[in-house]
Amino acid sequence: MSTEKQISMSLAKPESTGLSLTQKVALGLGLAGLFILMLAGFNTYFPNKGLFLTLSLVCIATGTIIFSNALYLNKSKGIKNDGVWFKSISSRGTLGWITGVFLTGFYIILYFYPEYLGLGISGNSNSGLIALFDPLSKLLNGNPASQWFVYGTLYTLAILIFGYKFILKYRHNRYQQLRTISVMFFQLGFAFLIPEFMSRLNQSTEYNLPYYDLKSMWPLNYYLFDSWSVNGLLSSGNLGLAMLIFGILSIFVISPILTYKYGKRWYCSWVCGCGGLAETVGDPFRQLSSKKQSAWKIERWLIHTVLVFSVIMTIAVIYSYLDKNPSNYWLSSKAFLMGSGLLLTLLFSVVILFKRHELGKDARYGAIDYFIIILSLFILYVTGTSEQIFLIKPSSLRSAYGFYIGSIFSGVIGTGFYPILGNRVWCRFGCPMAAVLGFQQRLFSKFRITTNGGQCISCGNCSTYCEMGIDVRAYAQKGENIVRSSCVGCGICSAVCPRGVLKLENSSMKGRINANEILLGNDVNLIDLLTKK
Amino acid sequence: MEHIVIIGNGISGITAARHIRKLSDKKITVISAESEYFFSRTALMYVYMGHMTFSHTQPYENWFWTKNNITLKKAYVQAVDTDNKTLHFSDDSPLRYDKLIIASGSKPNKFGWPGEHLKGVQGLYSKPDLELLEINAPNNKICKRAVIVGGGLIGIELAEMLSSRQIPVTFLVRESSFWNNVLPENDSQLVTEHIKNHHIDLRLSSNLKEIKSDDHGKVKSIVIEETGEEIPCNFVGLTAGVSPNINFLKSSKINTNKGVVVNRFLETNIEDVYAIGDCAEQLEPIGNRRSIEAVWYTGRMMGEVIAQTICIQKMPYQPSHWFNSAKFFDIEYQTYGWVNNEKNKPECESHFHWKDKDHLKCITIAYNKNTNAFLGINAFGIRLRHETFETWLNEGRDVDYVINHLEEANFDPEFSKTYHPKIQNAYNRQLQHEL
Numbered sequence: 001m002s003t004e005k006q007i008s009m010s011l012a013k014p015e016s017t018g019l020s021l022t023q024k025v026a027l028g029l030g031l032a033g034l035f036i037l038m039l040a041g042f043n044t045y046f047p048n049k050g051l052f053l054t055l056s057l058v059c060i061a062t063g064t065i066i067f068s069n070a071l072y073l074n075k076s077k078g079i080k081n082d083g084v085w086f087k088s089i090s091s092r093g094t095l096g097w098i099t100g101v102f103l104t105g106f107y108i109i110l111y112f113y114p115e116y117l118g119l120g121i122s123g124n125s126n127s128g129l130i131a132l133f134d135p136l137s138k139l140l141n142g143n144p145a146s147q148w149f150v151y152g153t154l155y156t157l158a159i160l161i162f163g164y165k166f167i168l169k170y171r172h173n174r175y176q177q178l179r180t181i182s183v184m185f186f187q188l189g190f191a192f193l194i195p196e197f198m199s200r201l202n203q204s205t206e207y208n209l210p211y212y213d214l215k216s217m218w219p220l221n222y223y224l225f226d227s228w229s230v231n232g233l234l235s236s237g238n239l240g241l242a243m244l245i246f247g248i249l250s251i252f253v254i255s256p257i258l259t260y261k262y263g264k265r266w267y268c269s270w271v272c273g274c275g276g277l278a279e280t281v282g283d284p285f286r287q288l289s290s291k292k293q294s295a296w297k298i299e300r301w302l303i304h305t306v307l308v309f310s311v312i313m314t315i316a317v318i319y320s321y322l323d324k325n326p327s328n329y330w331l332s333s334k335a336f337l338m339g340s341g342l343l344l345t346l347l348f349s350v351v352i353l354f355k356r357h358e359l360g361k362d363a364r365y366g367a368i369d370y371f372i373i374i375l376s377l378f379i380l381y382v383t384g385t386s387e388q389i390f391l392i393k394p395s396s397l398r399s400a401y402g403f404y405i406g407s408i409f410s411g412v413i414g415t416g417f418y419p420i421l422g423n424r425v426w427c428r429f430g431c432p433m434a435a436v437l438g439f440q441q442r443l444f445s446k447f448r449i450t451t452n453g454g455q456c457i458s459c460g461n462c463s464t465y466c467e468m469g470i471d472v473r474a475y476a477q478k479g480e481n482i483v484r485s486s487c488v489g490c491g492i493c494s495a496v497c498p499r500g501v502l503k504l505e506n507s508s509m510k511g512r513i514n515a516n517e518i519l520l521g522n523d524v525n526l527i528d529l530l531t532k533k
Numbered sequence: 534m535e536h537i538v539i540i541g542n543g544i545s546g547i548t549a550a551r552h553i554r555k556l557s558d559k560k561i562t563v564i565s566a567e568s569e570y571f572f573s574r575t576a577l578m579y580v581y582m583g584h585m586t587f588s589h590t591q592p593y594e595n596w597f598w599t600k601n602n603i604t605l606k607k608a609y610v611q612a613v614d615t616d617n618k619t620l621h622f623s624d625d626s627p628l629r630y631d632k633l634i635i636a637s638g639s640k641p642n643k644f645g646w647p648g649e650h651l652k653g654v655q656g657l658y659s660k661p662d663l664e665l666l667e668i669n670a671p672n673n674k675i676c677k678r679a680v681i682v683g684g685g686l687i688g689i690e691l692a693e694m695l696s697s698r699q700i701p702v703t704f705l706v707r708e709s710s711f712w713n714n715v716l717p718e719n720d721s722q723l724v725t726e727h728i729k730n731h732h733i734d735l736r737l738s739s740n741l742k743e744i745k746s747d748d749h750g751k752v753k754s755i756v757i758e759e760t761g762e763e764i765p766c767n768f769v770g771l772t773a774g775v776s777p778n779i780n781f782l783k784s785s786k787i788n789t790n791k792g793v794v795v796n797r798f799l800e801t802n803i804e805d806v807y808a809i810g811d812c813a814e815q816l817e818p819i820g821n822r823r824s825i826e827a828v829w830y831t832g833r834m835m836g837e838v839i840a841q842t843i844c845i846q847k848m849p850y851q852p853s854h855w856f857n858s859a860k861f862f863d864i865e866y867q868t869y870g871w872v873n874n875e876k877n878k879p880e881c882e883s884h885f886h887w888k889d890k891d892h893l894k895c896i897t898i899a900y901n902k903n904t905n906a907f908l909g910i911n912a913f914g915i916r917l918r919h920e921t922f923e924t925w926l927n928e929g930r931d932v933d934y935v936i937n938h939l940e941e942a943n944f945d946p947e948f949s950k951t952y953h954p955k956i957q958n959a960y961n962r963q964l965q966h967e968l
């Protein structure tokens with residue numbers, strides 16, 4: 001602070017446009033860390049894996065930290081978007097494309113060719129990059145590393161170090177800082193450490209816990225109801241049962257309550273790991289999301305398709321599971337189908353009865369979703385057996401979902417395309433969880449973004465930096481609150497607005513959606529006249 | 534079908550067009566010489582600073598206009614013939630109108646300074662100005678120093694723009710403290726200090742004497758009137774205010790003064806010809822407002838009103854309480870109601886001022902010292918809710934009420950530090966002092 005207060009007339013040290021020396025050194029350090037990983041990837045022999053892994057991770061972390069310090073700490077607090085559209089990396093320039101191709105390649109190898117990363121197949125020990133992570137994996141969970149362990153470690157590290165950068169960038173904004181600390185915490189604790197400790201529990205014969213990130217909820221963790229997962233949980237004593245119950249409670253009770261009170265942001269911007277990566281590593285790319293109305297149309301179709309797919313897939317998987325083990329459970333497969341159908345019908349009727357008007361045109365999407373699901377339940381009921389549903393094996397349906405949605409969409413496109421399509425491609429176009437939460441946010445939530453009367457100057461900063469591609473300005477310049485199912489409540493639109501027009505708020509549901517014809521500040525009689533009409 | 538022609542595709546012209554379309558199916562043509570499509574002038578700075586691309590400044594996608602059946606015409610209106618209700622262009626056949634709305638905006642002021650037409654000297658108002666700036670001052674190699682003349686809102690934006698590209702800026706301001714021709718002294722001090730902290734070479738009480746040329750007709754240096762100091766520079770930004778852009782009307786029968794003279798109904802002296810936005814000059818100023826209001830939202834409100842007049846019923850332009858906002862580098866500024874500076878304030882207007890210890894936030898509240906009535910507030914670095922102040926001003930609240938309920942008006946992001954307890958304490962202390 002003291003440096004900011006000093007009044008300096010000195011112009012002897014105008015900052016250069018390129019990188020400062022400190023930044024170059026920091027960059028070198030980070031690249032050195034990455035280089036070690038690369039060498040390991042090419043099967044270079046490292047005598048002491050633990051040491052080199054530590055060295056690599058420490059280099060990457062300190063490099064990023066020093067770089068961020070040099071980037072932000074000597075500048076005054078405030079919005080730091082200078083030159084965003086001039087930099088190759090953040091404006092779909094050459095660097096952006098190279099990064100995109102590299103990331104996409106990494107995801108393809110990770111998901112489909114883990115042996116190239118050195119995964120030991122059929123009992124062989126690991127080699128290459130994955131072997132480098134063995135010491136850490138053994139330390140945490142007692143087993144050699146897998147490609148998922150490597151990925152999880154790098155993912156968590158990325159959220160932590162880029163989270164630090166983000167916190168510096170938004171030094172003037174406590175909302176931004178707190179939610180970043182929150183995603184860093186949930187990633188490190190819930191997504192990374194706790195599952196590792198759980199798999200350590202599995203060394204005892206009493207436990208057979210599947211990988212379970214407690215904060216990840218169905219339909220995001222679409223595998224929760226797979227038979228290996230359910231069997232695993234159910235054969236792990238009270239802890240396993242408690243976790244399964246928690247999983248079901250979080251979908252049907254915890255999430256609806258929190259979403260009602262705070263909007264979907266409690267999850268998407270404060271807890272979720274995909275959101276966490278998008279907000280930290282992906283922050284330099286948020287302006288690349290398309291704001292076109294056509295993109296919005298694609299978004300609605302895609303996200304509803306994924307949602308319907310995931311619901312049908314899950315119901316089918318549970319159905320065939322119950323069908324296979326009819327004596328184990330009080331619930332029969334057919335009864336389960338009927339129950340699901342009834343529940344959905346109830347939900348649909350309530351929405352149409354009470355919320356028809358707020359939904360407006362979107363009601364069509366809801367209706368289409370509903371009828372497709374009910375139709376498939378019906379087909380399942382009539383034709384489904386434990387061996388075959390919709391004329392294919394239930395496991396193929398499940399693996400198709402896992403392949404197209406779980407891997408290609410959320411990983412390869414979702415993250416690999418950050419530098420091309422923006423940092424929330426998956427969250428916006430594909431995440432079924434976001435669809436469910438968004439549906440609720442739109443209809444039963446106290447959350448909205450309030451606009452500040454007539455202060456908007458239509459500058460467009462808010463729309464440009466909305467990672468979900470919402471044309472925030474279109475609402476703000478009309479003095480209309482923003483109530484959109486896709487808004488993840490990141491608060492960046494509010495942060496970048498130069499006129500203080502936007503505020504994320506939880507308040508009464510009444511008057512949440514306000515359509516203003518005439519702006520506040522104009523003739524009182526005119527405003528009256530038009531609101532009465 | 535009635536043909537409504539609008540000259541100018543800025544905020545006022547476009548708002549009028551949109552609202553007329555909402556209310557009617559009249560034929561609408563919007564003419565502009567500046568750009569194909571409507572864009573936000575207020576966002577020009579962010580394009581130069583790399584926060585946005587130019588297309589981001591366009592609030593509507595290009596298909597919007599065809600879809601809403603609003604015809605756009607890119608041409609310069611040279612003359613208006615009100616007798617025959619036609620517009621004349623330099624290189625196109627004349628256009629007939631049934632009703633004409635003039636929304637031609639402003640142009641930067643020039644005061645006949647020696648050298649004001651040299652290469653490297655420019656204002657900042659239009660899209661061509663932005664393009665010219667990219668040529669004159671693309672980086673600090675070509676532009677080693679820039680001088681800005683005129684300490685208003687556009688001047689400080691230009692200073693921020695240039696320094697975002699690490700171009701050293703000397704800022705000549707006529708006033709003894711930044712913008713104290715509008716702001717009370719304390720507020721002005723805070724901004725002045727902030728500007729200096731951003732490494733701007735701020736020269737207060739300084740006027741431009743002349744701009745000197747090199748051998749190629751390019752600016753070489755400027756000379757300061759008061760001190761005679763010569764400052765070498767490659768760029769001079771002239772930002773000494775704006776005035777209505779109405780030269781093309783001089784030959785017409787439309788009554789003009791500084792701007793196009795209009796009555797409360799935004800009507801000119803000629804039937805079926807109206808004027809709105811920056812270029813309109815009220816015959817009698819409204820309340821404390823100036824007769825020409827060159828701000829974004831007033832143009833928008835006039836556009837809303839004129840659409841009513843043209844489509845439904847005659848409606849006067851009657852803006853509610855004054856408000857405005859700006860940003861000085863990192864400090865946001867909002868104002869509601871009237872807070873006058875020392876020179877303009879009436880005898881009965883008193884001020885309460887509070888400044889945070891980081892010198893990045895302050896508020897000034899104006900009240901009537903005889904009746905205690907709340908008159909207005911300036912807020913720096915703290916966001917306030919427009920609706921709340923609109924209500925308080927309508928209800929005629931007194932200053933104690935406002936101070937004690939400031940929390941309700943807070944519009945800062947969630948979890949932000951709150952300042953109202955500090956403000957209340959400071960107020961109570963000051964009050965006791967006075968008792």
Ligand SMILES: Cc1cc2nc3c(=O)[nH]c(=O)nc-3n(C[C@H](O)[C@H](O)[C@H](O)COP(=O)(O)OP(=O)(O)OC[C@H]3O[C@@H](n4cnc5c(N)ncnc54)[C@H](O)[C@@H]3O)c2cc1C
Pocket residue numbers: 457540541542543544545546564565566567568574575576577578608609610611636637638639657658659687690778781809810811812826827828829830832858859
């Ligand atoms: C850099 C900058 C920043 C600003 N920031 C703010 C701010 O933060 N807040 C705020 O309240 N205000 C701000 N303003 C002022 C605000 O932009 C103006 O008040 C507003 O744009 C005026 O709108 P208008 O529609 O009246 O005119 P304009 O936007 O000027 O539009 C008039 C249009 O008419 C065209 N035209 C004129 N004559 C002719 C002709 N004869 N033939 C054809 N076309 C013609 C012009 O080329 C222009 O395109 C800013 C202005 C500038 C330049």
Ligand code: SF4
Pocket residue numbers: 449465466467468469470472482486487488489490491492493494
């Ligand atoms: S509207 Fe604002 S808060 Fe919502 S996602 Fe977009 S930028 Fe974030």
Ligand code: SF4
Pocket residue numbers: 455456457458459460461462463472473476477496497498499500501502
């Ligand atoms: S809400 Fe703010 S950022 Fe968005 S257009 Fe309006 S003034 Fe600009």
